Amino acid sequence: MIALFQRTKWIIWSIIVLIIGISAKTAVANEEPATEAVFANSRTKIAQIRILEKSSNAKASLGSGFIVSPQGLLITNYHVISDLVFRPDLYRGEVFFDDGESRPLKLVNFDVVHDLALLSTNKSSPQFFEINPAPQPKGSRVYAIGTPHDLGFTIVEGTYNGLLTGSLYEKIHYTGAINSGMSGGPAILPDGKVVGINVATAGNQIGFLIPSVYALRLIKRPPQTHPHPIEWLRQQLINNQSNIANTITKQPMQTANFHGYRVPVTLGDFSKCWADTDQPSGGVFERFSQQCSTEDDLFLYRDYSTGKLEFQHDFIRADKLSPLRFYNLYQQFFARPYDDMGGPPEDMGQFDCKTDFVNPNGLKMKLAFCVRPYKRLPGLYDMIVKLATLNQNHAGLISSYQVSGVSFMNARKLAYQYVGAFAWQK
The missing domain is CATH 2.40.10.120 (Thrombin, subunit H)
Known part of the structure; x- marks a missing residue:
């Protein structure tokens, strides 16, 4: 009886050792290689x-x-x-x-x-x-x-x-x-x-x-055969901006109320937006801002990039100023220099701007539409749209929309969509 017990005990321990050995080998087999390997x-x-x-x-x-x-x-x-x-x-x-x-x-x-x-x-x-x-x-x-x-x-x-x-x-x-x-x-x-x-x-x-x-x-892809690589680049940029412009303009821009105005609030899932306020000491005016931009652009050369979209709204209110003094202040904000869109001077043309008074959705505004050409990438432009509403005596909305690296046709299409999204909600 004792001998049978001892033999059974030995068999159990043998099984345990075998299981442990198999498990260890499996763990080693499944272990990822070391970094040096x-x-x-x-x-x-x-x-x-x-x-x-x-x-x-x-x-x-x-x-x-x-x-x-x-x-x-x-x-x-x-x-x-x-x-x-x-x-x-x-x-x-x-x-x-x-x-x-x-x-x-x-x-x-x-x-x-x-x-x-x-x-x-x-x-x-x-x-x-x-x-x-x-x-x-x-x-x-x-x-x-x-x-x-x-x-x-x-x-x-x-x-x-x-x-x-x-x-x-x-x-x-x-x-x-x-x-x-x-x-x-x-x-x-x-x-x-x-x-x-x-x-x-x-x-x-x-x-x-x-x-x-x-x-x-x-x-x-088949290897490129054109003798000038910059032409490969130009064609890729033309195709890319067309895809982006079509994606953005295929449906109306999402809008929301901003101090009594309906305004665009996003450029889609690939944009990020934020807000701020500015009330200088002295209390002459208040400014409330919203900004939205894509996080990515396309690197071209050195400090030269393209393909970014961004807009900013500034609601400006100055209840204590007369209409004439408010208009002078308002005009100063509208006339501020355009933000630097980068690019080496030797590769960029000058901005050409057209200014007019328009009335989309019954909202009277002053509008500037500006473009500048890419010298070595013909067919591409940077665009800036700037608008200022003209329906209040002591407050107003100034908005700018900047898009880099688009065709002239798509610049107009994007500008038309953007301006058409604004309305007066009060």
Whole structure:
């Protein structure tokens, strides 16, 4: 009886040990690879993108890139190679690999809307990254690789936090450090597949990635054959602004009451809005403001960007002033210089403005419609619409609407929609 008990006890312990062993092996098998293993498996497929000033052969800017095909094609950000689009006479590019080899690069194609570029070095590569275009569960571990501040190839562990909300162009919110020089590098899963491309940071471990599906689409496009890349850029911008203008104007603007006026209150799901008030000491007037803008614009070159939409309403009240003194104050607000819309002077024309008195929805107002052309991107304009209501003696509404990088026809269409949304509600 004792012997039977001992044998049974031994069998039970043997089963327990076997279960523990199987569980341990399963845990090891399911365990994600260490960061150093992820980097070791990636280092032959990553590169530093260098933009060089031709006369000195010195580095003008740096970024990162990664190999995506057996032919050795590389993906990076458009903004990394933008000098080659706008000033190919002054700059050239090269690709520097982890093994120390460098090769001149050739621009194959780019997508300015999603800030991506496709490059070639005319060197085949048996090792390249696979792209996983599928959205990942929030909280997934992701590794961003690049060359921050020219400090060498670096890997950063972070977290996938889904697509940004309120964004005109899709971006992934990445919790991890993306620093200058890492732009264009891959953001990969533990299995080594690319889910995003490093593009920007807001600091404090808030980074942004371009979803990898756009890189996949760029790779599948036919190579550009036009001899002037800036023409590729112009056509992409023309198509993009047309899509945005059609999206905004296909239905009436959402409006709400603002100090007795019906006014536009949003530009859609891809805009953010806020409010403020200004009551200077002395009490001559009160000003109440509402603003709304898209959060994204399109990088073109250096400090030059386009594709942003924003408006601002200012309700001004001065009950203690006579009508004449109020009109003088009101006119000063209306005549203030237009906000700086950026762009290098050599690339931008002067604003041409037409002013008139109009009466939409029975609301009398003074209206200014202004546009300026893009010199190197013909067919594109910046637009400013400014209006001032004229139906009160001691108060009024001044509103401005700014849109950058639209065709003249779409500028008029957007202006017409905007002005037509205003009405007097008292």
